[in-house]
Amino acid sequence: MIIKGKVHKLGNDINTDDIISAKYLVSTDAKELGRHCLESIMPDFVNKVAPGDIIVAGKNFGCGSSREHAPLAIKGCGISAVIAPSFAAIFFRNAINIGLPFIEMEGVDKINDGDILEVDLASGRISNLTQRTTYQTQVFPEFLQGIVEEGGLINYVKHKKGLSPQTLTGQPPSKL
Amino acid sequence: MSYTIAEKILLAHTDPACRQAGKKTIRPGEFIEVKVDLALGNDITAPLAISEFKKAGFKTVFDRKRIVLVPDHFAPAKDLKSANNCKMLADFAKEQKIENYFEVGCMGIEHALLPEKGLVLPGDLVIGADSHTCTYGALGSYSTGVGSTDLARAFIDGRFWLKVPGSLKFVYKGKLKKWVGGKDLILYTIGKIGVDGALYKAMEFCGPVIKKLSMDDRFSMSNMAIEAGARAGIIAPDEITFGYIRQTPSSKFLTPNRKSKLKKLQSDSDAQYEKIYEWDISDLEPQVACPHLPSNVKPVSALKDVKIDQIVIGSCTNGRLSDLRNAAKILKGKKIKSGLKLIVIPATQKIYLECVKEGLAEIFVKAGGIFSTPTCGPCLGGHVGILAEGEVALATTNRNFIGRMGSPKSFVYLSNPAVAAASAITGRITHPGELS
Numbered sequence: 001m002i003i004k005g006k007v008h009k010l011g012n013d014i015n016t017d018d019i020i021s022a023k024y025l026v027s028t029d030a031k032e033l034g035r036h037c038l039e040s041i042m043p044d045f046v047n048k049v050a051p052g053d054i055i056v057a058g059k060n061f062g063c064g065s066s067r068e069h070a071p072l073a074i075k076g077c078g079i080s081a082v083i084a085p086s087f088a089a090i091f092f093r094n095a096i097n098i099g100l101p102f103i104e105m106e107g108v109d110k111i112n113d114g115d116i117l118e119v120d121l122a123s124g125r126i127s128n129l130t131q132r133t134t135y136q137t138q139v140f141p142e143f144l145q146g147i148v149e150e151g152g153l154i155n156y157v158k159h160k161k162g163l164s165p166q167t168l169t170g171q172p173p174s175k176l
Numbered sequence: 177m178s179y180t181i182a183e184k185i186l187l188a189h190t191d192p193a194c195r196q197a198g199k200k201t202i203r204p205g206e207f208i209e210v211k212v213d214l215a216l217g218n219d220i221t222a223p224l225a226i227s228e229f230k231k232a233g234f235k236t237v238f239d240r241k242r243i244v245l246v247p248d249h250f251a252p253a254k255d256l257k258s259a260n261n262c263k264m265l266a267d268f269a270k271e272q273k274i275e276n277y278f279e280v281g282c283m284g285i286e287h288a289l290l291p292e293k294g295l296v297l298p299g300d301l302v303i304g305a306d307s308h309t310c311t312y313g314a315l316g317s318y319s320t321g322v323g324s325t326d327l328a329r330a331f332i333d334g335r336f337w338l339k340v341p342g343s344l345k346f347v348y349k350g351k352l353k354k355w356v357g358g359k360d361l362i363l364y365t366i367g368k369i370g371v372d373g374a375l376y377k378a379m380e381f382c383g384p385v386i387k388k389l390s391m392d393d394r395f396s397m398s399n400m401a402i403e404a405g406a407r408a409g410i411i412a413p414d415e416i417t418f419g420y421i422r423q424t425p426s427s428k429f430l431t432p433n434r435k436s437k438l439k440k441l442q443s444d445s446d447a448q449y450e451k452i453y454e455w456d457i458s459d460l461e462p463q464v465a466c467p468h469l470p471s472n473v474k475p476v477s478a479l480k481d482v483k484i485d486q487i488v489i490g491s492c493t494n495g496r497l498s499d500l501r502n503a504a505k506i507l508k509g510k511k512i513k514s515g516l517k518l519i520v521i522p523a524t525q526k527i528y529l530e531c532v533k534e535g536l537a538e539i540f541v542k543a544g545g546i547f548s549t550p551t552c553g554p555c556l557g558g559h560v561g562i563l564a565e566g567e568v569a570l571a572t573t574n575r576n577f578i579g580r581m582g583s584p585k586s587f588v589y590l591s592n593p594a595v596a597a598a599s600a601i602t603g604r605i606t607h608p609g610e611l612s
Contacts, residue, residue: 026257060372094323
């Protein structure tokens with residue numbers, strides 16, 4: 001999967017309260033949540049995002065609460081991927097589980113706000129079209145790729161062998 | 177192989193299918209699937225999990241006795257949308273015959289409620305769609321915060337995927353001063369290592385100070401492991417743990433046989449840690465985290481000039497009985513500073529009732545504070561005390577991010593309940609010792 005978009009730079013320790021304030025947690029709709037993404041710290045953010053854009057942030061992105069509304073809000077406002085040196089653990093698994101692409105990359109300082117990036121998730125290669133340079137990052141371990149390839153955790157579980165037939169009653173729809 | 181306590185619990189819960197395939201050991205960094213003993217959701221995270229569970233076509237949860245649902249964040253329902261979300265939990269619990277659903281009137285803040293009800297025991301593996309699920313590490317369990325999709329998956333097959341975390345050991349030596357407790361130890365720790373100092377690690381708290389620490393103080397410590405980025409914050413079970421469990425409905429499970437097994441639930445002497453921190457805390461004074469990160473920690477004496485508009489005493493970190501007793505000791509017979517708001521929230525109905533019986537509720541009200549029904553409420557800027565632009569709060573809660581308690585232009589400081597109570601009297605950040 002190739003993702004291409006403009007970079008929005010953010011700082012270190014961007015937390016889930018920054019990403020989506022608790023007052024919006026009464027909704028679970030990604031589009032609705034997306035309208036308020038990063039509102040507390042950057043009121044203009046969502047107006048600047050075009051579909052496909054990419055967040056490049058500092059360390060420990062997504063720290064704080066377990067709210068899955070945070071990756072949903074990021075997806076809902078049109079962001080296609082997040083790149084950061086490290087991700088908080090719960091945000092990491094939420095992003096995997098709902099299929100928000102993200103990449104761990106050291107040296108994000110080299111990337112500037114407004115740069116155009118082309119990200120190849122399968123190979124972990126990031127091309128900076130603005131600066132005419134490339135960065136090689138680690139690809140996901142096989143286990144996580146398995147979840148991503150199934151289109152998220154629930155599909156992965158449905159298709160996995162050994163799932164008890166007692167729990168799976170009724171005909172599930174083909175895709176989430 | 178030698179293991180830490182976190183690794184021992186994870187190994188014991190590794191999916192039997194993995195074991196049959198020859199998986200008899202684990203190592204940090206490996207991905208494994210585990211069976212969960214308990215899966216928890218609240219009124220913010222469970223609605224999303226329930227929708228995903230249903231959308232995927234599943235009809236029946238894997239084990240109705242291993243699921244706990246607690247409406248506590250925006251409950252009693254603060255508005256119509258919250259009411260609908262709370263009702264979704266109630267309906268799902270009824271439909272699936274989930275016994276451990278706690279309606280308003282029975283409910284409390286989940287991380288105080290589950291231990292109180294005896295739902296978590298040492299050695300258990302618990303997931304909760306709430307980041308502060310790590311609280312139960314104080315009981316010697318591996319408990320960790322997850323997302324809604326993880327919870328939906330646990331509804332389906334009672335399983336959970338994870339990367340085995342490396343372990344960090346924290347040894348506390350010396351003797352705690354008066355007015356210093358678990359909250360100060362954990363704030364000090366986060367101040368030292370930073371908000372990602374334990375990123376993706378299991379923290380293990382031990383040493384002579386922990387051995388003497390009460391369960392309430394231990395819960396405060398484990399509760400905030402997530403604020404250092406940790407997956408778990410574990411304290412090995414001992415007589416203090418067993419004494420606590422004996423007070424819960426699960427005391428019957430603590431047979432001599434089980435107890436002797438649980439006593440062995442300790443890290444091996446040659447277990448591998450990525451890092452060992454050792455601190456003498458004899459000189460430690462009460463700690464305060466300043467805006468806008470829990471790692472921005474200073475000793476209380478350095479913040480004497482900070483004026484406060486609102487004090488919140490409660491939450492899954494510090495809403496337990498001993499927390500409220502500590503606060504009441506200071507507020508007894510006193511009045512809070514004129515113009516200041518004091519909000520006291522016991523974490524569960526049991527604690528609430530005890531506060532009424534012991535006269536603590538009366539102390540808070542006579543001092544000029546409010547005494548609320550259990551709720552997470554203001555901690556996450558939900559209700560019962562939202563901050564206006566420019567307002568400054570001192571809270572016994574766990575996070576002080578920008579806008580956490582209301583306006584993005586408000587400020588939150590974090591402390592223990594005694595400091596919060598003393599500051600309510602003076603209207604500025606105050607060491608409790610200053611008042612006596």
